[in-house]
Amino acid sequence: MTTTTAAPPIVTAHPDPAPPRFRWEPWLLAALLIGTAVAYIWGLGASGWANSFYSAAVQAGSVSWKAFFFGSSDAANSITVDKPPASLWMMALSVRAFGLSSWSILVPQALMGVATVALLWATVRRYFGAAAGLLAGLVLALTPVAVLMFRFNNPDALLVLLMVASVWALLRGVSDGQTRWLVLTGAFVGLGFLTKQLQVMLVVPPLALTYLLFGPPKLGRRVLQLFAALAAMVAAAGWWLLTVELWPADSRPWIGGSQDNSILELTLGYNGLGRLSGNERGSVTPGQGPGPGTEAAGMPPFVELPGGGPGGMWGSTGITRMFDLEQGGQIAWLIPAALILGVLGIVLCGRSARVDPRRAAFVLFGSWLVVTGLVFSFMAGIFHSYYTVAMAPQVGALVGAGAVLAWRRRADWWVRVVLAGTLAASAAWAWELLGRSSSFLPWLRWTVLVVGALAAVALLWPRLSGRVAAAAAVAGMLTGLAGPAAYAADTIGTPHGGALPTAGPSARGLPFDLGEYAGAGWMIVQDGKVMVGPPQTGAAPGTPGTGPAPGGPAGNPPGGRAGKRPGGPEQMSGGGPGGGLLNGSEPSADMTELLEQDADRYTWVAATVGSNSASGYQLATGDPVMPIGGFNGSDPSPTLAQFQRYVAEGRIHYFIGGGGMGPGDSGGSGAQISEWVAQTFAATTVDGATIYDLTAPRVQAGP
Numbered sequence: 283m284t285t286t287t288a289a290p291p292i293v294t295a296h297p298d299p300a301p302p303r304f305r306w307e308p309w310l311l312a313a314l315l316i317g318t319a320v321a322y323i324w325g326l327g328a329s330g331w332a333n334s335f336y337s338a339a340v341q342a343g344s345v346s347w348k349a350f351f352f353g354s355s356d357a358a359n360s361i362t363v364d365k366p367p368a369s370l371w372m373m374a375l376s377v378r379a380f381g382l383s384s385w386s387i388l389v390p391q392a393l394m395g396v397a398t399v400a401l402l403w404a405t406v407r408r409y410f411g412a413a414a415g416l417l418a419g420l421v422l423a424l425t426p427v428a429v430l431m432f433r434f435n436n437p438d439a440l441l442v443l444l445m446v447a448s449v450w451a452l453l454r455g456v457s458d459g460q461t462r463w464l465v466l467t468g469a470f471v472g473l474g475f476l477t478k479q480l481q482v483m484l485v486v487p488p489l490a491l492t493y494l495l496f497g498p499p500k501l502g503r504r505v506l507q508l509f510a511a512l513a514a515m516v517a518a519a520g521w522w523l524l525t526v527e528l529w530p531a532d533s534r535p536w537i538g539g540s541q542d543n544s545i546l547e548l549t550l551g552y553n554g555l556g557r558l559s560g561n562e563r564g565s566v567t568p569g570q571g572p573g574p575g576t577e578a579a580g581m582p583p584f585v586e587l588p589g590g591g592p593g594g595m596w597g598s599t600g601i602t603r604m605f606d607l608e609q610g611g612q613i614a615w616l617i618p619a620a621l622i623l624g625v626l627g628i629v630l631c632g633r634s635a636r637v638d639p640r641r642a643a644f645v646l647f648g649s650w651l652v653v654t655g656l657v658f659s660f661m662a663g664i665f666h667s668y669y670t671v672a673m674a675p676q677v678g679a680l681v682g683a684g685a686v687l688a689w690r691r692r693a694d695w696w697v698r699v700v701l702a703g704t705l706a707a708s709a710a711w712a713w714e715l716l717g718r719s720s721s722f723l724p725w726l727r728w729t730v731l732v733v734g735a736l737a738a739v740a741l742l743w744p745r746l747s748g749r750v751a752a753a754a755a756v757a758g759m760l761t762g763l764a765g766p767a768a769y770a771a772d773t774i775g776t777p778h779g780g781a782l783p784t785a786g787p788s789a790r791g792l793p794f795d796l797g798e799y800a801g802a803g804w805m806i807v808q809d810g811k812v813m814v815g816p817p818q819t820g821a822a823p824g825t826p827g828t829g830p831a832p833g834g835p836a837g838n839p840p841g842g843r844a845g846k847r848p849g850g851p852e853q854m855s856g857g858g859p860g861g862g863l864l865n866g867s868e869p870s871a872d873m874t875e876l877l878e879q880d881a882d883r884y885t886w887v888a889a890t891v892g893s894n895s896a897s898g899y900q901l902a903t904g905d906p907v908m909p910i911g912g913f914n915g916s917d918p919s920p921t922l923a924q925f926q927r928y929v930a931e932g933r934i935h936y937f938i939g940g941g942g943m944g945p946g947d948s949g950g951s952g953a954q955i956s957e958w959v960a961q962t963f964a965a966t967t968v969d970g971a972t973i974y975d976l977t978a979p980r981v982q983a984g985p
């Protein structure tokens with residue numbers, strides 16, 4: 283007689299019963315979390331300052347509490363970064379405790395990654411059991427873009443942790459209907475807003491929909507509880523926003539990324555609706571015209587190269603965007619499987635009670651994945667492939683929960699067919715993705731395809747013995763994880779820096795030679811198009827130079843990853859000692875020594891156009907360096923009159939030229955200040971960088 287194991291009972295209006303614990307579970311959980319920690323921390327120091335734009339702000343916050351509160355780029359509080367400061371707070375506290383180093387900046391990010399994996403495990407395990415939780419955590423831990431961003435210092439690490447925390451709290455509320463869980467959900471979302479503003483709102487519609495559909499109380503009470511969550515969200519984010527908005531503008535830093543010195547403008551514009559529409563004031567866009575010197579260099583600001591596909595500066599939009607050359611290897615390995623298994627999971631929940639927390643989990647993770655994927659696919663504004671880390675938890679949860687629930691129901695023939703089809707599709711898709719990096723482990727793509735096909739056929743057999751079933755399950759798991767694991771290992775072994783890092787090996791290179799554009803001081807390559815800017819030489823600001831930019835196409839791209847060919851949104855933006863739009867400056871020992879002379883006599887030891895250009899000098903000296911114009915060099919901070927007043931008051935020692943900024947600096951205060959400095963002060967060159975002593979005006983010739 284055949285016996286079947288009954289599904290665990292669904293409990294409503296009070297806490298879920300503890301899932302059964304197995305003797306092997308603590309050991310596998312320890313292996314998962316320790317392995318994740320080792321993978322995320324291993325060799326972190328090789329990435330140096332990683333994104334020096336944020337590292338400089340961390341350094342500033344570690345020596346000035348005012349800079350800490352506002353998220354200022356420099357300790358003298360001239361301008362903030364173009365995000366709220368929550369992610370900087372974690373790293374700045376670490377630097378205060380352990381001193382300034384790449385380890386003290388990056389280890390907190392890695393630990394957030396471990397915490398995210400642990401929290402996803404706990405969430406999925408509560409409703410689907412130990413195996414599902416472990417598989418969900420493993421998928422998340424091995425997703426290439428997650429490995430990248432939990433080893434990097436962008437805000438995305440904290441953002442993803444807080445979004446997963448909000449899902450965990452909401453599902454607890456679905457289990458027992460207690461208002462406290464809704465309040466906690468709103469608080470996590472509000473803290474996410476202080477991390478990366480409106481991006482956290484992508485999880486809000488799925489959260490609200492799930493509780494409206496599956497919350498235990500009556501509908502009226504559920505609505506009131508959601509309003510309580512909204513109030514908590516507003517309180518968690520609003521205290522900082524209100525403080526910044528009410529703080530006298532003349533005694534706080536300029537709000538970086540805004541054109542009107544307003545945190546509300548930054549929220550709704552550059553970091554908000556502008557990301558959807560593409561209308562982002564102050565952003566680097568083709569419509570702003572050529573950068574200084576591009577006309578003389580004979581290069582327009584936007585060039586379509588042969589062989590390129592359709593799309594704008596930030597890539598092609600459309601339903602397939604998450605699967606294209608730039609994003610595919612970062613996140614898309616298991617997206618098809620996640621979508622199929624998510625739908626299958628909802629179906630397998632059948633006619634269970636409305637408040638079934640398992641079905642609620644499938645709906646929440648599934649709708650979160652769909653909403654995020656669609657927004658990323660069709661947003662016309664700034665988009666980078668590393669944003670897709672916000673999809674990794676959903677993929678992990680749906681694959682873990684869906685695969686385990688389906689495995690328990692494999693006695694049904696149609697479930698076996700869906701499982702086999704999902705496995706076959708995953709193997710074929712992995713074969714395609716691995717083929718985009720044909721020189722990277724060429725044997726792996728065929729191994730995945732063959733093993734996946736054999737495992738899929740085995741799953742169709744109605745009466746698998748225990749050992750054969752276990753072998754098929756292991757083969758299926760290896761098929762799904764082999765590609766991401768290989769990309770993750772490559773990511774761990776490769777240092778990453780600059781503003782646009784990418785995970786895994788290079789995809790196929792663009793079908794053209796960039797050698798003819800070697801005179802460009804900065805480039806952004808995307809979809810067969812390239813934005814080009816002024817060459818970076820030691821010439822005076824605004825003066826076109828000649829010859830290739832240091833670190834340009836003739837050598838390794840200075841950003842992204844060393845030695846990586848342009849095959850996606852790779853940047854060749856301002857390499858060498860002066861930095862540029864997307865990469866930090868790398869001052870020599872002589873330049874550092876010069877800047878440190880009499881540093882305590884000045885508010886800023888130097889000023890230069892662009893936050894990335896300023897960042898390296900500041901990190902090398904530990905003293906404030908004014909980043910004129912913020913990240914893009916386009917913010918009107920400071921104005922020419924303000925800068926002239928600072929110079930007259932003796933508050934700035936040097937001006938450093940040659941930052942190689944992009945079209946965002948085509949006009950405005952950055953160009954005006956550069957021109958005034960070149961006309962007023964004599965230039966000298968230190969290791970290829972042009973520098974002006976602002977305490978020594980040029981001697982005027984007599985009549």
